[in-house]
Amino acid sequence: MSEDILKRNNVKVTGRGTRPMLFAHGFGCDQHMWRFVTPAFEDDYRIVLFDYVGAGQSDLRAWDAAKYSSLGGYTQDVLDVCKALRLNDVIFVGHSVSSVVGLLASIREPRRFARLVLVGPSPCYFNDPPDYRGGFERADIDGLLDLMEKNYIGWANFLAPTVMKNPERPELARELEESFCSTDPLIARRFAEATFLSDNRRDLPKVRVPSLIMQCSEDAIAPAEVGDYLSRHLPGSTLRVLGATGHCPHMSHPEETVRVIKEYLAAEAVS
Amino acid sequence: MDELLNTAPCGFLAFADDGTILTVNATLLGWLGYDGGELLGRHVESVLPPAGRIFYQTHFFPLLKLHGRAEEVYLSLRSGGGDDVAVLVNAARVERGGAAVNDCVFVPMRQRRRFEDELLAAKREAEEANRIKDELIEELSTPVITVVDGVLLGPIIGSLNRERADLMTGALLRAVVERRARVVILDVTGARTMDADIVQHLSRAAAAVRLMGAGCVLTGISAGVARTLVRVGADLTGIEVRRTLADGLGFAMRAAGAGRHSRQR
Numbered sequence: 001m002s003e004d005i006l007k008r009n010n011v012k013v014t015g016r017g018t019r020p021m022l023f024a025h026g027f028g029c030d031q032h033m034w035r036f037v038t039p040a041f042e043d044d045y046r047i048v049l050f051d052y053v054g055a056g057q058s059d060l061r062a063w064d065a066a067k068y069s070s071l072g073g074y075t076q077d078v079l080d081v082c083k084a085l086r087l088n089d090v091i092f093v094g095h096s097v098s099s100v101v102g103l104l105a106s107i108r109e110p111r112r113f114a115r116l117v118l119v120g121p122s123p124c125y126f127n128d129p130p131d132y133r134g135g136f137e138r139a140d141i142d143g144l145l146d147l148m149e150k151n152y153i154g155w156a157n158f159l160a161p162t163v164m165k166n167p168e169r170p171e172l173a174r175e176l177e178e179s180f181c182s183t184d185p186l187i188a189r190r191f192a193e194a195t196f197l198s199d200n201r202r203d204l205p206k207v208r209v210p211s212l213i214m215q216c217s218e219d220a221i222a223p224a225e226v227g228d229y230l231s232r233h234l235p236g237s238t239l240r241v242l243g244a245t246g247h248c249p250h251m252s253h254p255e256e257t258v259r260v261i262k263e264y265l266a267a268e269a270v271s
Numbered sequence: 272m273d274e275l276l277n278t279a280p281c282g283f284l285a286f287a288d289d290g291t292i293l294t295v296n297a298t299l300l301g302w303l304g305y306d307g308g309e310l311l312g313r314h315v316e317s318v319l320p321p322a323g324r325i326f327y328q329t330h331f332f333p334l335l336k337l338h339g340r341a342e343e344v345y346l347s348l349r350s351g352g353g354d355d356v357a358v359l360v361n362a363a364r365v366e367r368g369g370a371a372v373n374d375c376v377f378v379p380m381r382q383r384r385r386f387e388d389e390l391l392a393a394k395r396e397a398e399e400a401n402r403i404k405d406e407l408i409e410e411l412s413t414p415v416i417t418v419v420d421g422v423l424l425g426p427i428i429g430s431l432n433r434e435r436a437d438l439m440t441g442a443l444l445r446a447v448v449e450r451r452a453r454v455v456i457l458d459v460t461g462a463r464t465m466d467a468d469i470v471q472h473l474s475r476a477a478a479a480v481r482l483m484g485a486g487c488v489l490t491g492i493s494a495g496v497a498r499t500l501v502r503v504g505a506d507l508t509g510i511e512v513r514r515t516l517a518d519g520l521g522f523a524m525r526a527a528g529a530g531r532h533s534r535q536r
Contacts, residue, residue, distance in 0.1 A: 026329070028329030028330050028333065029337075096329075140320075140322055140325075143322030143347075144325050147346070147347070148326070150384075150387060150391075151326075151344060151345050152343070181330045181334050183330065220316055220321070220324045220328070221324070221328055245290060246289070246290055246332075248328055251332065251337075252288050252289060
């Protein structure tokens with residue numbers, strides 16, 4: 001059973017340490033997004049990388065529309081991986097929507113996680129006037145879905161979801177050339193909807209695990225107001241504003257990303 | 272900038288890893304309604320509408336950074352006037368002046384986009400129509416008729432694939448229980464094809480019916496079907512075979528009646 005999970009989620013374990021550090025990619029791409037960051041932690045930690053079902057080289061046959069249309073499905077993937085590897089005292093590093101997934105996972109199994117590192121987090125991406133500015137209107141999200149539909153990157157099937165309809169015919173599961181960053185209209189679309197249409201603000205007070213909020217400068221997807229909101233409503237959180245701009249500091253500014261995480265973990269070790 | 276590139280019939284833009292626009296050619300400036308150096312030093316997101324900004328961060332830039340190139344990416348650029356220009360982008364990561372630079376070439380997609388929109392709409396309509404058709408077929412494909420008390424008739428019409436066979440077997444077994452059937456007639460007069468697979472489905476269905484304690488009669492077998500059954504070595508033990516539906520009905524009603532008598536005794 002646990003071997004199935006490792007294969008299902010394309011789990012990769014590296015590193016020479018014993019303390020587990022679990023990296024969860026966000027919407028859009030897969031575990032390769034962490035490539036510029038994980039090497040810096042390999043000496044001291046056990047690095048666990050995985051792909052959510054439907055992303056990267058995960059087993060597409062395990063994909064289920066209902067399950068992966070809400071963040072609960074992705075949360076389950078995280079908990080399944082932790083269970084399969086018998087991980088405890090986990091430092092969870094989640095990018096973007098995976099920040100929320102980490103929060104949700106920690107609510108369900110608080111004793112499994114020691115720290116949550118949230119890279120570019122947002123509990124809700126759309127605007128909720130008068131007080132909350134998530135950054136986007138519904139029309140913007142529709143625009144994104146439209147844009148994804150017109151890109152043919154890493155589509156599992158061009159015209160029909162034949163893979164899903166014929167689980168007994170594995171030869172149909174093709175190796176995707178660019179599975180790294182999929183705009184698949186069926187799978188990636190559901191992930192997009194689960195990400196951008198959910199509102200998890202009410203879950204914040206339930207979190208018991210301490211967290212680091214890594215807020216980028218000029219991040220259009222997780223703007224500064226959202227970082228502020230989180231630091232005020234997420235118990236046990238520490239806010240660090242990065243010089244890095246944009247939404248993917250682990251890709252665009254990996255050195256600063258590594259430094260900030262290391263500083264946070266060192267401070268935690270002391271306390 | 273090289274004059275050829277500056278006025279080439281394509282847009283050109285180069286940006287640094289932190290998103291700063293380093294170079295823009297005249298063609299692109301023209302499309303977007305900007306002057307000379309207006310875009311230099313600004314973030315590439317300033318020429319993207321909100322949806323595009325998300326896509327840039329979640330797909331476009333990661334693709335570039337990890338694969339070193341991105342091809343045939345569809346984007347909308349936002350002009351100075353607020354309109355959107357649909358473009359196809361090819362991008363490559365190069366090293367220039369000791370730093371990584373992302374070079375992008377843009378080709379407008381106005382006509383193609385209109386055509387694609389129509390294609391996508393037609394595809395969605397076809398998918399919906401297919402879905403309705405599949406639902407209808409499912410409804411129609413598993414009738415189980417009570418001929419008289421205790422005798423069921425399951426007519427097989429058209430072709431039989433595994434999915435349909437499963438549905439049919441399920442419906443039959445449910446009916447055997449709910450209507451307390453003593454005999455089930457499987458009539459294949461209307462079956463379009465009879466190959467080895469279908470024969471297997473049928474014999475499994477019949478076996479399941481017999482396990483439920485009901486008798487099973489196979490009717491409507493043509494000469495061709497009989498040959499196929501023999502050729503594939505079909506196992507029809509415990510299954511009565513009658514050539515016509517009429518013969519099968521006669522047999523079934525006698526068997527069901529005899530059963531009733533034996534119960535009454």
